Amino acid sequence: MAHLHESRLELQPPHDSSVLYRASEWLKAEGNKHAIPDEQLDRLDLFLNEALANVMDHGGASALASPIRLSTSFAQLPGQNEATITISDAGTAFDPLAHSPRPAPKSLDEAIPGGLGIPMIRSLADEMGYAYRDSQNHLSFTVRWKLATPMEVGSAGIPGIRVRPFKRSYADSSPGRKERRRPGVSWMQLFRGTDEDAVLSILNECDVLVMPPGTPLLKPGAANDAVFVLLSGSLSACLDSDLNPDAAIPIAPGECIGEMSAIDGKSVTALVEATAEARVLKVTPELFFNRLLTIPGVARNLLIALTERMRRTNESMMEAQRKQLALQHLHKELEVARQLQASMLPLRNPMFPERDDLEIAALMEPASEVGGDLFDAFFVDDQHLFICIGDVSGHGIPAALFMARSIGLMRIAAMGTMHPDDVIGKINDQLCSGNETNLFVTLFCGFLNVSTGRLVYSNGGHCAPILVSGNKASSIPIPKGTLVGAIPGLAYSSFEMVLDPEDTLVCYTDGVTEAQPVSGEEFSEERLIELLRNNRNQSPEAMVETVRHEVTEFTGNNALDDDYTLMVIRRHPMKKSNQSSEGTQ
Amino acid sequence: MAIEHNDLSGGLRHIVLSGRLDFHGVEKIIGQLSSLLTASGSNALIDLTQATLICSMGIRALILNAKNMQQRGRRMALVVDDGTIVSTTLKSVGIDSLLPVFTSLPDAKKAMLQ
Numbered sequence: 001m002a003h004l005h006e007s008r009l010e011l012q013p014p015h016d017s018s019v020l021y022r023a024s025e026w027l028k029a030e031g032n033k034h035a036i037p038d039e040q041l042d043r044l045d046l047f048l049n050e051a052l053a054n055v056m057d058h059g060g061a062s063a064l065a066s067p068i069r070l071s072t073s074f075a076q077l078p079g080q081n082e083a084t085i086t087i088s089d090a091g092t093a094f095d096p097l098a099h100s101p102r103p104a105p106k107s108l109d110e111a112i113p114g115g116l117g118i119p120m121i122r123s124l125a126d127e128m129g130y131a132y133r134d135s136q137n138h139l140s141f142t143v144r145w146k147l148a149t150p151m152e153v154g155s156a157g158i159p160g161i162r163v164r165p166f167k168r169s170y171a172d173s174s175p176g177r178k179e180r181r182r183p184g185v186s187w188m189q190l191f192r193g194t195d196e197d198a199v200l201s202i203l204n205e206c207d208v209l210v211m212p213p214g215t216p217l218l219k220p221g222a223a224n225d226a227v228f229v230l231l232s233g234s235l236s237a238c239l240d241s242d243l244n245p246d247a248a249i250p251i252a253p254g255e256c257i258g259e260m261s262a263i264d265g266k267s268v269t270a271l272v273e274a275t276a277e278a279r280v281l282k283v284t285p286e287l288f289f290n291r292l293l294t295i296p297g298v299a300r301n302l303l304i305a306l307t308e309r310m311r312r313t314n315e316s317m318m319e320a321q322r323k324q325l326a327l328q329h330l331h332k333e334l335e336v337a338r339q340l341q342a343s344m345l346p347l348r349n350p351m352f353p354e355r356d357d358l359e360i361a362a363l364m365e366p367a368s369e370v371g372g373d374l375f376d377a378f379f380v381d382d383q384h385l386f387i388c389i390g391d392v393s394g395h396g397i398p399a400a401l402f403m404a405r406s407i408g409l410m411r412i413a414a415m416g417t418m419h420p421d422d423v424i425g426k427i428n429d430q431l432c433s434g435n436e437t438n439l440f441v442t443l444f445c446g447f448l449n450v451s452t453g454r455l456v457y458s459n460g461g462h463c464a465p466i467l468v469s470g471n472k473a474s475s476i477p478i479p480k481g482t483l484v485g486a487i488p489g490l491a492y493s494s495f496e497m498v499l500d501p502e503d504t505l506v507c508y509t510d511g512v513t514e515a516q517p518v519s520g521e522e523f524s525e526e527r528l529i530e531l532l533r534n535n536r537n538q539s540p541e542a543m544v545e546t547v548r549h550e551v552t553e554f555t556g557n558n559a560l561d562d563d564y565t566l567m568v569i570r571r572h573p574m575k576k577s578n579q580s581s582e583g584t585q
Numbered sequence: 586m587a588i589e590h591n592d593l594s595g596g597l598r599h600i601v602l603s604g605r606l607d608f609h610g611v612e613k614i615i616g617q618l619s620s621l622l623t624a625s626g627s628n629a630l631i632d633l634t635q636a637t638l639i640c641s642m643g644i645r646a647l648i649l650n651a652k653n654m655q656q657r658g659r660r661m662a663l664v665v666d667d668g669t670i671v672s673t674t675l676k677s678v679g680i681d682s683l684l685p686v687f688t689s690l691p692d693a694k695k696a697m698l699q
Contacts, residue, residue, distance in 0.1 A: 017609040024607070042638065042670035049640050053608040104679040108655055113648040116678045117641035123677035 005034060005075075011068040012394065014438050015056050023048050023070060027085065033214035034074040036083050040143040043124045044072075044085050047141040050117045051087045055137075059091020065393075065483070066090035082126075086140040093132045096139065097122070134522065188229055188254045189305050194297040202291050207282050211274040217257065218272040224261040225285045230254065233278030237270040239316065249316065250275070256305055262288065334369040334397075341370050341400055344407055349541050351377055357574055358385065358450050361540035362567035363548060365511075371563035372399025372441075373509045374407045378414075380447070386414040388445035389507040389567055390462065390484075399563075402439040406431065406485075410445070420445045420458035421492040424484060428460065428492070431485030440485040444478070444507060446494075453499040453571055458492050460484040463513070466529055467497075468504040473533035475525065476505075501573040504540065506532055511562035515551045523554050540568035586610030588617050595698045596627040599690075603635035606643035606671075615646050622650050622661070629654065630693050632664045639671050644678055651684055662686070664693045 009026045011019050024045055031041040048070070055063050069088040075081065096118045105111040122128060127142040185191040191199045208231060211217065217235065218224055235257065236248035251257060251272070261268050262285060283292065292298050351360040364373050372392030380386050388410055392399040409430050413423040424443055431441065444465060446457025461483030464475040479493040499505060508528070516522045528547065535546050547566055552558050586604040593599050600621055604610060622629055631647060633639065651661040662685040665672045680686065687693035 017612065020607055020609050024605075039670065043673075046638060046640065046670065046674060049607045049638070053640070053642070104682065106682060108648070108651055108683045111648050111652065111683050113645045113652070116644050120641050120644075120674060120677050124673065 006073045009070045013065055020052055030072050035212040035214055037145055040145050043143050047121045050121050055089045055091050059089055063089050063091025080144050080146050082144045084140050084142040088136045088138045090136055095130045097130050190256050190301045192301055194295055198295050202287055209280045211278045213274050213276050216273040218268045222268045224258050224268050227259045227262050227283045227288045228257040229281040231279040231281055234276045235278055236275050237272045239270045338369045357572050359540050359570045361544045363544045364565040366563045367560040368396050370400035372403045373563035373565040374403045375565050375567045383449055383451050385448045390441045390443040391509040392441045393439050406441045418447050421494040424458050424460045424492045428484045428490055429488050432488035440483045443484050455499055456494050456496045458494040465505050465507040468532050468536050473529045499571045504570040507567045509565040511564035515555050517555050540570050543568045586613055588614045590621050597697055598625040598627050598629045601632040606636050606639040608640055608642050611643045628660045628697050630662055633671050634666045636671050639674050662693055662697055664690050
């Protein structure tokens with residue numbers, strides 16, 4: 001049976017060469033955790049470097065603007081171990097395994113300097129895989145190595161742990177052995193002030209486990225009847241149910257471990273693992289209970305150790321309570337932030353109940369407490385309605401703050417012009433100025449003359465709205481425009497169209513079309529268009545509800561992975577009393 | 586990533602590249618490496634015994650510089666510790682059929698000064 005451990009890292013844009021360093025450090029930590037041998041770890045590292053550089057150099061704009069996801073899996077198979085790293089990116093589809101390598105040059109004259117990366121990683125992998133799915137490249141690289149021989153596997157039955165007799169380990173005279181520098185046995189918590197010769201005569205019958213970093217000594221729920229003493233290196237005990245590394249309690253050389261489960265015979269409650277190479281003395285129950293505890297002073301030392309452990313646990317619980325209170329306070333503040341953000345958006349349906357020439361309904365749901373989506377619709381004069389929708393990169397508080405800034409700037413800009421391209425251009429320059437966060441926003445905005453139906457609109461990297469007219473539904477043509485807040489000084493252009501009476505314009509963010517089940521395809525623009533066409537006779541409010549319901553049905557989950565916004569705008573025929581005051585643009 | 590050099594007697598420039606020759610590392614030293622190789626007018630030994638990793642861009646830089654030197658009638662050789670990831674990587678692209686590769690500096694010096 002394979003034991004599989006997985007870990008993930010998401011690298012957020014912008015992607016530059018610092019990404020390589022961060023990814024490499026993460027891989028190194030994963031390698032240490034699973035005791036991946038240096039040779040295999042080096043090969044994984046090299047692959048990671050090559051593949052990430054390839055994504056950044058050749059993946060195109062979509063790769064640079066999207067997160068790059070890394071995942072490692074580590075499996076213990078019969079007779080061997082296996083580690084795989086997979087890189088997922090949104091760049092141009094490219095299968096490096098489909099490329100036939102060039103024949104190897106025989107001399108420097110024949111050599112072509114480039115194109116070395118692919119043959120290099122292919123020859124260094126034990127296995128490679130490639131798939132293009134969900135608009136992502138998924139490239140994987142696997143290395144394998146043989147398991148330690150039975151001689152190298154500890155008596156604890158834990159792979160990777162070597163065992164040596166205490167007698168030899170303790171008497172080792174080679175320089176650098178930390179336990180060599182510790183005289184006697186009194187530095188060990190259990191044996192303080194005891195008869196050294198009597199203790200040593202028993203310890204000489206014990207084994208010492210040599211544990212590489214990341215190797216577990218005790219696992220929650222496992223049975224244990226031995227008592228362990230850390231001789232050198234470091235161990236940590238993690239009581240947190242989620243095995244949060246921040247909650248780990250360090251164990252210092254000389255301290256004992258496992259005594260509670262050895263005494264009461266119950267399962268282990270903490271994960272104890274080596275955080276640096278550790279040498280651990282293993283005392284069997286027979287030696288511990290029948291012989292060591294009979295030496296005067298050992299039982300008292302054991303009680304002291306247990307008392308200290310209890311005090312430390314109490315302190316940890318107090319600290320956990322303090323953190324819990326701080327978290328509760330943070331949740332309250334987030335709720336206030338959520339309410340504040342909601343108050344920035346016109347979240348009332350319908351939006352203009354007093355008007356009979358126009359009907360607008362909208363919904364914005366953040367994926368977390370606060371989100372980065374925005375929308376707005378307001379009249380700049382009696383005839384002209386300004387509409388906009390946008391999506392800030394990323395999620396959570398940074399995106400929400402950027403969203404608040406974006407919508408504020410947009411409202412000011414929209415009051416000073418009737419040209420949507422000027423609005424986006426102005427906001428772009430303002431957002432670029434002092435944008436230390438490297439966030440950006442996609443925007444679609446326009447001015448609709450509600451009397452004539454003329455809509456002038458501009459776009460900054462946002463998805464095209466959908467027009468439902470008669471029994472047809474399709475995306476409207478949009479002008480090309482770079483996302484907003486990334487590059488200063490850009491000029492944007494505008495298109496125009498006419499919304500006939502009873503035409504419906506549906507603006508949305510990619511949280512709608514990219515919603516997807518845990519595994520499977522995205523909801524998609526095609527599915528949204530078809531849904532809107534089939535429900536064209538519904539009111540805008542009902543349309544908003546129908547789409548949200550269908551997305552939930554499709555994903556099988558009410559929770560969202562991304563912020564979700566949908567705004568439906570329908571123009572109604574003018575009443576005669578209004579037509580008399582109709583204006584033109 | 587660091588680059589150091591010294592000129593040995595007999596007109597041989599010894600250039601030591603140490604640390605990670607990943608894409609970031611290569612970007613930092615590529616210009617200096619080319620300058621050191623073109624400025625000396627002598628043969629060169631690129632010592633990779635202290636390098637912990639070499640990426641394809643690093644190998645590309647070595648081949649490009651070696652070709653340039655060859656066109657000027659000069660030679661470049663590599664010194665690499667056997668059994669390391671750097672050695673495995675270089676072998677994976679067949680660099681030993683393009684350039685002389687030595688596993689010890691004295692052997693490399695002796696061969697290049699002949």
